[in-house]
Amino acid sequence: MLGIGVLGCGRIGAMHAANIAAHPRAHVAAVYDINPAAAQAVSDETGAPVMASAAEVFTSPDVDAVLIATATDTHADLLEQAIAAGKPVLCEKPIDLSLARVDRCAAAIAHTTLPVQIGFVRRFDPGHRAVFEAVRDGTIGELHQLIITSRDPGFPPEAYLEKSGGILRDMTIHDFDMARYILGQEPTRVFAVGSRLIAPNLMNALDDEDTITVVMTTASGKQAILINSREATYGYDQRVEAFGSLGMAVSENRRPHHMVLSGSTFTDHAAPLLNFFIERYREAFDAEIDAFVDAVENGSPVGVSYNDGRQALVLAEAALKSLQDGRIVDVSEIG
Amino acid sequence: MLGIGVLGCGRIGAMHAANIAAHPRAHVAAVYDINPAAAQAVSDETGAPVMASAAEVFTSPDVDAVLIATATDTHADLLEQAIAAGKPVLCEKPIDLSLARVDRCAAAIAHTTLPVQIGFVRRFDPGHRAVFEAVRDGTIGELHQLIITSRDPGFPPEAYLEKSGGILRDMTIHDFDMARYILGQEPTRVFAVGSRLIAPNLMNALDDEDTITVVMTTASGKQAILINSREATYGYDQRVEAFGSLGMAVSENRRPHHMVLSGSTFTDHAAPLLNFFIERYREAFDAEIDAFVDAVENGSPVGVSYNDGRQALVLAEAALKSLQDGRIVDVSEIG
Amino acid sequence: MLGIGVLGCGRIGAMHAANIAAHPRAHVAAVYDINPAAAQAVSDETGAPVMASAAEVFTSPDVDAVLIATATDTHADLLEQAIAAGKPVLCEKPIDLSLARVDRCAAAIAHTTLPVQIGFVRRFDPGHRAVFEAVRDGTIGELHQLIITSRDPGFPPEAYLEKSGGILRDMTIHDFDMARYILGQEPTRVFAVGSRLIAPNLMNALDDEDTITVVMTTASGKQAILINSREATYGYDQRVEAFGSLGMAVSENRRPHHMVLSGSTFTDHAAPLLNFFIERYREAFDAEIDAFVDAVENGSPVGVSYNDGRQALVLAEAALKSLQDGRIVDVSEIG
Amino acid sequence: MLGIGVLGCGRIGAMHAANIAAHPRAHVAAVYDINPAAAQAVSDETGAPVMASAAEVFTSPDVDAVLIATATDTHADLLEQAIAAGKPVLCEKPIDLSLARVDRCAAAIAHTTLPVQIGFVRRFDPGHRAVFEAVRDGTIGELHQLIITSRDPGFPPEAYLEKSGGILRDMTIHDFDMARYILGQEPTRVFAVGSRLIAPNLMNALDDEDTITVVMTTASGKQAILINSREATYGYDQRVEAFGSLGMAVSENRRPHHMVLSGSTFTDHAAPLLNFFIERYREAFDAEIDAFVDAVENGSPVGVSYNDGRQALVLAEAALKSLQDGRIVDVSEIG
Known part of the structure; x- marks a missing residue:
C-alpha cells in the first residue's frame, strides 16, 4: 500500500x-x-x-x-x-x-x-482515451482535424476568476493538453478569439474572456480547434472529435442516467449532462491515481509528464498573445 | 411506361x-x-x-x-x-x-x-428491410426473438373502427406480416392479450381492443412479440428488433428532421416521430410500386404474395380466437 | 457507522x-x-x-x-x-x-x-428509477404497456444452472420484481413461452429454457412483457420501456465509455454494453446499501420488502405453470 | 402552373x-x-x-x-x-x-x-432550418457560438477542382452562407487556416487546400467556426451546432435508413451518412423550388437574395486573403 x-x-x-x-x-x-x-x-x-x-x-x-x-x-x-x-x-x-x-x-x-505527474485528468477519461487510441492505432487513419468542445455548466464565482490567470490558463489549458495528447505532435501556430458574452461587465473589469475559440496547426498541417464557454445551461459539455483519413472517433457527452422521455411534442428527451468535473471525470480521477501508483511502484511512465504541464502553459501563453495582438502566434515566440 | x-x-x-x-x-x-x-x-x-x-x-x-x-x-x-x-x-x-x-x-x-401483389408496404421500408437482410444473411446468426412495436399516433375515427374488422385485422395484421417476413418461417402457436385502456367505452361498444400484445412461436422455438397501441402521443412508433445468436438488428423510429435541442433541464430533445404512415413509409410506398412494376415488366417475384396476404389474416384469426378463448391457439386450428 | x-x-x-x-x-x-x-x-x-x-x-x-x-x-x-x-x-x-x-x-x-430488505438491486438503478418516477408522477399519464428486456451477456456455467431453480426463478425473477415495481399493481394473469435455442441439449437435460417471453396483465388491463435471453453477444442488455397515455419513458442500455466510431462502412459504432451486473448496476448496488442503512438508522421503509421477494417468486411459479401447462395462469392459483 | x-x-x-x-x-x-x-x-x-x-x-x-x-x-x-x-x-x-x-x-x-433567388439550398434543410428557428425565436437565448461542420464524402475529380475557384469559393461558400443565415448578422473579421492533407501534390499544383477551418466573429462578439474536409470516408458530414445563453440546437447527420446493428464487439452500428448532396438535401431542393415559386407567384421574399450570394463570396474572399497573408482579415477590406 x-x-x-x-x-x-x-x-x-x-x-x-x-x-x-x-x-x-x-x-x-x-x-x-x-x-x-x-x-x-x-x-x-x-x-x-x-x-x-x-x-x-x-x-x-x-x-x-x-x-x-x-x-x-x-x-x-x-x-x-x-x-x-x-x-x-x-x-x-x-x-x-x-x-x-x-x-x-x-x-x-x-x-x-x-516520478512527477501533472494532473491533466482528462487524459484518463475512458471515452477521450478511446479517441486517443483510435488515433494512435490507425483506426481513423491519419488525423486531420481535432475538435475539442469544453463548456462549463455554470459561471464560476468572481473570486475564482480573479485568481485563475484567465480563461486560457485555467480552463482552455485542459484542452491544450488534450490537443497535444491526441495530436501526438506539437502545435506550432496558434490563433485565438475571445468574446465577452456571458458576463461582459465582469470580463471587462478582469480583462478576461468568457467565450473562446482557439485554432492551432502543427507543422504537418493537422488542425486543432478548441471551443470553450464558461456557461452551458444543459450541463458540463465535454466532447472530443478526431477526424482522419479513414474515419472519425468522437467521445460524446455523458449523463447521470439513461432514461429518455417522449411526449406529445418531443422524443428522446434526455437528462442534462453530468455536472461537474468530479462527477464527469470520476473514473478518470481514479485512473489518474492508478497511473501514479503504477509509476511509483513499477517505474511505469507517468501518464502526464512535467513537460506536458509546461507545454500546455506555453500554448495558453501563445493563445493569450494571439488574443492581445489579434494575430497568429508562432509557438516558438513563447518558449 | x-x-x-x-x-x-x-x-x-x-x-x-x-x-x-x-x-x-x-x-x-x-x-x-x-x-x-x-x-x-x-x-x-x-x-x-x-x-x-x-x-x-x-x-x-x-x-x-x-x-x-x-x-x-x-x-x-x-x-x-x-x-x-x-x-x-x-x-x-x-x-x-x-x-x-x-x-x-x-x-x-x-x-x-x-402477378398479384398484396400491399404490405412495410416490407419495403429501408430500415425494416435492413433488419430482414441482417437476419437472412446471417449477420445476427440464428434469430431467437423478434419484437415488433407498432403504435399509431392518434386514435382513429369511430366510423373507421366500426368497419375495420377489429384491431387485429386492421392494425396488427401489418405486424403479423412483418413477423412472417423476418422470421422466414410460419408461426405455429399464437397467444394474444387485449386491453381497453384508451377508449374503453367505445371498445366495449365495438367489442374491440385498443392495446394489444401478441406472442407467437414457430415450430423451432423462435419467439415473435407484437406490441400495439392505437394512440402514441409522441408520433407513429414503428420499430423492429431482431435478436439472434450473434447479435441484434433494430430498425429505429424516424423523425421529420434531425435537430435536437438542449436546455437547462434536458438534452438531445428531438422532434416527435414522423406522423403518419404516408410520411413514415414514403420510401416504402415508392419501393412497393417499384417492385410491382418489376414484377409486371420483368416477371420478378412480387414483393408480397397473395398467400402472404392470406397468412397474415390466418394469424389475425388465431390471435382473435386466443383473445376470445383466453388460451394459446394452434394456427392449424384456423386453416 | x-x-x-x-x-x-x-x-x-x-x-x-x-x-x-x-x-x-x-x-x-x-x-x-x-x-x-x-x-x-x-x-x-x-x-x-x-x-x-x-x-x-x-x-x-x-x-x-x-x-x-x-x-x-x-x-x-x-x-x-x-x-x-x-x-x-x-x-x-x-x-x-x-x-x-x-x-x-x-x-x-x-x-x-x-428492517428486512430483499436484494432486488435493479430498483435502485438511476435509469430504471427515473422510469418508475415518470410513471408515478404522471409524466407519461396512465401506464398501458411495460416492456422489460433483460439478456445476459454470456451463457452461465452448467454448475450454476443446475442449482438456479430454472431461468424463471433465477433470471426472470428480477423482471417480475421490476414489473411489480413500475406497474404499481399486481399482475393477475401470467402467460409464458420458453425456448431452447442457445444450448438445447443442456436445456433438455435440465428441463429448463434459455429464451423466455412472459406476458402479464393486471386487473385493470395494463400489460407487462418480459423478454429474456441467457446470451446476448453484445453485452448485458437491460432496458425498461414504459408506455402510457401521455408518453413513453425508456431506460436505455449503458456502455463503459462514450466513444463512437465512423468509418467507410458505418457510423456511430459504439462499444459493447457494460458487462456484467457488477459493472452495470454499480450505482444501484451502492444505492441499495444506502437504502438499507437508512432503513436501519432512520426507520425509513426498506427499498424492497420481504413481500416483494415473495411476490416475485409467486409470479415465477405462475409463469412456470404457464410454461408447463401451455396456458394462461391466474396468479391466484399460486398463492 | x-x-x-x-x-x-x-x-x-x-x-x-x-x-x-x-x-x-x-x-x-x-x-x-x-x-x-x-x-x-x-x-x-x-x-x-x-x-x-x-x-x-x-x-x-x-x-x-x-x-x-x-x-x-x-x-x-x-x-x-x-x-x-x-x-x-x-x-x-x-x-x-x-x-x-x-x-x-x-x-x-x-x-x-x-425575384432573384440564389441557390444556397442548405437554408431549406428541415434540420438546419429548425436550428435557425431555435436561434430566431429565442429558444437557445442569445447565440454565442456557431459550429458548422461540412465534409464531402469523396474527393472531387481533378477537372472539377481546376475550375472550382478553390475550396473556399466552391465548398466553404455554403458554410459562409449558413453562418450568415443563422447568425443573423454580418461577420466582421475572418481567420482561415488551410491544409493539404488528403491530396497534397494536387493541392500544391492547384495552390488550393483540402482541409479548412475558418473562424469568424461579428461586431458583438458572436463566434462562427466552419470546419471543412474534401473527403470523409463515412459519408457526407453535414452538421450545424448553435450554442447560446439558454441552450444548444444541433442539426445532426442523416442516414439512408435507421437500422442499427449490435454484435460481439460493438453496439448501435449505423449506416454511413446519406451520400451525396442530392440525397442529403432532397427535401431542401424541393423546398427551394417551393420558395421560388412562392416568390414569383405571390411576391413573397425569395429565400436567398442576390445580396446573400454576394456576401458569401465576400467572406470567401476574406478567408482567402487570411490564408494567403496568414492574418485576420477585416471583412471591410474586401468590399
Whole structure:
C-alpha cells in the first residue's frame, strides 16, 4: 500500500483523498492544509493524521509520495520541496501561471528520476482515451482535424476568476493538453478569439474572456480547434472529435442516467449532462491515481509528464498573445 | 411506361396515384371511384381519365395493370375481376376480412400466372428491410426473438373502427406480416392479450381492443412479440428488433428532421416521430410500386404474395380466437 | 457507522463487502463463509474479522445488521436466525426457490419490526428509477404497456444452472420484481413461452429454457412483457420501456465509455454494453446499501420488502405453470 | 402552373428539372444546354421542349421564370439577360467567382423588382432550418457560438477542382452562407487556416487546400467556426451546432435508413451518412423550388437574395486573403 500525503484539502484535494482511500493499492498517509479545519475534515474521512506543515509531510516516514492540490501559486514551491525530500509527486494543474516559474522549477528538479505527474485528468477519461487510441492505432487513419468542445455548466464565482490567470490558463489549458495528447505532435501556430458574452461587465473589469475559440496547426498541417464557454445551461459539455483519413472517433457527452422521455411534442428527451468535473471525470480521477501508483511502484511512465504541464502553459501563453495582438502566434515566440 | 389503373381514390388511392405518376417507369392510365368527385380530383392531379366503372378500367387497352385501393369489402371481387380481365394486380391489404372469402378468391384466381401483389408496404421500408437482410444473411446468426412495436399516433375515427374488422385485422395484421417476413418461417402457436385502456367505452361498444400484445412461436422455438397501441402521443412508433445468436438488428423510429435541442433541464430533445404512415413509409410506398412494376415488366417475384396476404389474416384469426378463448391457439386450428 | 456482518463471501458477497467498506455510513463488522479462504480474502480487503459461524456473526456486539449472500438454500434459515438474534437483514434474492419455505420464513419473522430488505438491486438503478418516477408522477399519464428486456451477456456455467431453480426463478425473477415495481399493481394473469435455442441439449437435460417471453396483465388491463435471453453477444442488455397515455419513458442500455466510431462502412459504432451486473448496476448496488442503512438508522421503509421477494417468486411459479401447462395462469392459483 | 425554363442540364440542372416536373405548382417549360444531348435527356424525362439557345428560352412565351444551372462563368451573363427579358431567376451558387463581376451584375439588375433567388439550398434543410428557428425565436437565448461542420464524402475529380475557384469559393461558400443565415448578422473579421492533407501534390499544383477551418466573429462578439474536409470516408458530414445563453440546437447527420446493428464487439452500428448532396438535401431542393415559386407567384421574399450570394463570396474572399497573408482579415477590406 503506497502511502500518499495529501497537500491541500479543498474540494479537489478532498476528492483525491477519498479516491486514494478507496484505492486498492494506496492509502492516505498524511494530510495538510493551511486551513486546519479543512485538513481535519479529510482526516476524519480517511483516518490519516493531520500534519502541521508541508515540511512535516515531506519528512514523514509513512509518506511514500505526495499529491499537491494546494493553491496554484504554491504548486512549484511544494513540488521542488517534495522532490528535494525524495518524494514522487502528483501535482494538480497548472504547475504555475508563470512560464518563467515553471521553467525555474524544471531546472530545480532536472536531476531527479522520481516520478512527477501533472494532473491533466482528462487524459484518463475512458471515452477521450478511446479517441486517443483510435488515433494512435490507425483506426481513423491519419488525423486531420481535432475538435475539442469544453463548456462549463455554470459561471464560476468572481473570486475564482480573479485568481485563475484567465480563461486560457485555467480552463482552455485542459484542452491544450488534450490537443497535444491526441495530436501526438506539437502545435506550432496558434490563433485565438475571445468574446465577452456571458458576463461582459465582469470580463471587462478582469480583462478576461468568457467565450473562446482557439485554432492551432502543427507543422504537418493537422488542425486543432478548441471551443470553450464558461456557461452551458444543459450541463458540463465535454466532447472530443478526431477526424482522419479513414474515419472519425468522437467521445460524446455523458449523463447521470439513461432514461429518455417522449411526449406529445418531443422524443428522446434526455437528462442534462453530468455536472461537474468530479462527477464527469470520476473514473478518470481514479485512473489518474492508478497511473501514479503504477509509476511509483513499477517505474511505469507517468501518464502526464512535467513537460506536458509546461507545454500546455506555453500554448495558453501563445493563445493569450494571439488574443492581445489579434494575430497568429508562432509557438516558438513563447518558449 | 406501365399504365396502371387506380381503383379507389380515397386517401391511400390518391397517394398511390401520385406515386405512380412520379414513377419513372409507370403512369396512371385510368382512375375510378364510387365517388366521382374523388376520382376527378386524382384525375386533375395526374391527367388520367376518369372511368365510369371498374369494368371500364379492366377493359381499357391503356391499362396494363391495376391497383386496388377501394373499400376492403370490394377487394376480393375486384381482384377476381381484374385477373379475369388479364390484368396484374397490386391490392391493398387486407384481401378481405373473411378468411373464407380470401380462400374463395384464391380458388378463383388459382389458374393465373399474372402477378398479384398484396400491399404490405412495410416490407419495403429501408430500415425494416435492413433488419430482414441482417437476419437472412446471417449477420445476427440464428434469430431467437423478434419484437415488433407498432403504435399509431392518434386514435382513429369511430366510423373507421366500426368497419375495420377489429384491431387485429386492421392494425396488427401489418405486424403479423412483418413477423412472417423476418422470421422466414410460419408461426405455429399464437397467444394474444387485449386491453381497453384508451377508449374503453367505445371498445366495449365495438367489442374491440385498443392495446394489444401478441406472442407467437414457430415450430423451432423462435419467439415473435407484437406490441400495439392505437394512440402514441409522441408520433407513429414503428420499430423492429431482431435478436439472434450473434447479435441484434433494430430498425429505429424516424423523425421529420434531425435537430435536437438542449436546455437547462434536458438534452438531445428531438422532434416527435414522423406522423403518419404516408410520411413514415414514403420510401416504402415508392419501393412497393417499384417492385410491382418489376414484377409486371420483368416477371420478378412480387414483393408480397397473395398467400402472404392470406397468412397474415390466418394469424389475425388465431390471435382473435386466443383473445376470445383466453388460451394459446394452434394456427392449424384456423386453416 | 453501521456495522454490517457479511454472510457469504462469493462473488456477490465480496462485492457487497467492498461497497459497504467504501460506504460513508457503514463498515464491514464481520465476515463468514463456509469456505474459510473466501472469508479470509474479504477480511484482507476490508479489515473485518472472520467468524467461525453464522451464529457467531449474529451474536457479535459489533454487528448491527447482516447481509445474507450465501447459497440460496440457506437464505431462509439465516434470515430467520438473524431476525431471532435481533439483526436487521439485507438478503440477496431469491429468499428461497420454494414458495412454501418462503411462507414458513414469513411466518417465523412475522412478529418482527426489524428492517428486512430483499436484494432486488435493479430498483435502485438511476435509469430504471427515473422510469418508475415518470410513471408515478404522471409524466407519461396512465401506464398501458411495460416492456422489460433483460439478456445476459454470456451463457452461465452448467454448475450454476443446475442449482438456479430454472431461468424463471433465477433470471426472470428480477423482471417480475421490476414489473411489480413500475406497474404499481399486481399482475393477475401470467402467460409464458420458453425456448431452447442457445444450448438445447443442456436445456433438455435440465428441463429448463434459455429464451423466455412472459406476458402479464393486471386487473385493470395494463400489460407487462418480459423478454429474456441467457446470451446476448453484445453485452448485458437491460432496458425498461414504459408506455402510457401521455408518453413513453425508456431506460436505455449503458456502455463503459462514450466513444463512437465512423468509418467507410458505418457510423456511430459504439462499444459493447457494460458487462456484467457488477459493472452495470454499480450505482444501484451502492444505492441499495444506502437504502438499507437508512432503513436501519432512520426507520425509513426498506427499498424492497420481504413481500416483494415473495411476490416475485409467486409470479415465477405462475409463469412456470404457464410454461408447463401451455396456458394462461391466474396468479391466484399460486398463492 | 409556373413554367420554368431550365438552363444547364448537367447533374444539378437535371435534378432541378426533375424536382420542378414533380412540383404541384410548376412544370419545366423549356430546357437548354450547350451540350444538346444533355438537354435532350432532360427533355425526354420532363417532356419539355429543347431550345437552341438561352435567348430562345428567355423569349419563349411559355417560360415564366428561369433556373440557371450552367457553368459558373456563365451565371452572371445569363442572370443579366434573364432579368432584361423580364424573367424571374433562380440562379445556382456562386453568382460568379469574381466579386467585381458579381457587383457589375448587381448594377445591371439593380432596377429590377423581379425575384432573384440564389441557390444556397442548405437554408431549406428541415434540420438546419429548425436550428435557425431555435436561434430566431429565442429558444437557445442569445447565440454565442456557431459550429458548422461540412465534409464531402469523396474527393472531387481533378477537372472539377481546376475550375472550382478553390475550396473556399466552391465548398466553404455554403458554410459562409449558413453562418450568415443563422447568425443573423454580418461577420466582421475572418481567420482561415488551410491544409493539404488528403491530396497534397494536387493541392500544391492547384495552390488550393483540402482541409479548412475558418473562424469568424461579428461586431458583438458572436463566434462562427466552419470546419471543412474534401473527403470523409463515412459519408457526407453535414452538421450545424448553435450554442447560446439558454441552450444548444444541433442539426445532426442523416442516414439512408435507421437500422442499427449490435454484435460481439460493438453496439448501435449505423449506416454511413446519406451520400451525396442530392440525397442529403432532397427535401431542401424541393423546398427551394417551393420558395421560388412562392416568390414569383405571390411576391413573397425569395429565400436567398442576390445580396446573400454576394456576401458569401465576400467572406470567401476574406478567408482567402487570411490564408494567403496568414492574418485576420477585416471583412471591410474586401468590399
